[in-house]
Amino acid sequence: xxxxxxxxxxxxxxxxxxxxxxxxxxxxxxxxxxxxxxxxxxxxxxxxxxxxxxxxxxxxxxxxxxxxxxxxxxxxxxxxxxxxxxxxxxxxxxxxxxxxxxxxxxxxxxxxxxxxxxxxxxxxxxxxxxxxxxxxxxxxxxxxxxxxxxxxxxxxxxxxxxxxxxxxxx
Numbered sequence: 001x002x003x004x005x006x007x008x009x010x011x012x013x014x015x016x017x018x019x020x021x022x023x024x025x026x027x028x029x030x031x032x033x034x035x036x037x038x039x040x041x042x043x044x045x046x047x048x049x050x051x052x053x054x055x056x057x058x059x060x061x062x063x064x065x066x067x068x069x070x071x072x073x074x075x076x077x078x079x080x081x082x083x084x085x086x087x088x089x090x091x092x093x094x095x096x097x098x099x100x101x102x103x104x105x106x107x108x109x110x111x112x113x114x115x116x117x118x119x120x121x122x123x124x125x126x127x128x129x130x131x132x133x134x135x136x137x138x139x140x141x142x143x144x145x146x147x148x149x150x151x152x153x154x155x156x157x158x159x160x161x162x163x164x165x166x167x168x169x170x
Contacts, residue, residue, distance in 0.1 A: 022056035022111065023063065025072040032085040036096060049093075050118045050128070051081065053100065055110035072108045080107070093117045093131045101135040112136045 030053070033046035055077075061070030080103055090096050097115045104110040118130035 020058050022058060023060040023071070025055045025057065025060075025074055025077075025110075027051070027053045027074055027077060027081075030078065030081055032081065034085040034088065036088070036091060036093065038091050047122075048120055049085070049096075050120055050130075051100070052114075052116040052118075053077065053081075053104065054114040055104045055108065056112040057109070058111050072104070072110060077104070077108065093119070094133070097131050097133045098135075101133055105135060105137050110137065 030051040032049055032051070034049060035043060035046050036049070037043060037047070055072050057071060060072075062068065064070075081100070084096070084099060084103070088096055088099060090099065097117045100115045100117070101113045104113045104115075112135065114132065114134045116130060116132040118128045120128045122129045
């Protein structure tokens, strides 16, 4: 067996401590219809998408507590996917995958996510085309007063704008 080149050994070897154990909550094979694309033929009628999601939580508390509040409720995630399919407002699969990833990181508290979005049978001689992205939650900021503004900017940048709370009447 030939020796592995040194450059490959460096890129494939990872210290064990760098990757904490993750519990993965996943949805596989979610299917829905939506209007998405850049070509004229894609902009007037819904097409099928298949979405796979993996959301990692470092040692989810639900393993100990048996409480849904200590993990990601995939039923709620599925409902959010249904809503995104109706009203995502993007043209590219990459942008839709990013919205899904940000939803899981921000709203559901995932530490890392993998999102795969596929157009099955887009072309008659191809089984599927699509995109797969991976994202990680940003480390918590320990400086006082700086986290909220940065979080709001991330939400705005990802299209997830928080609802304004009306000021109390005096």
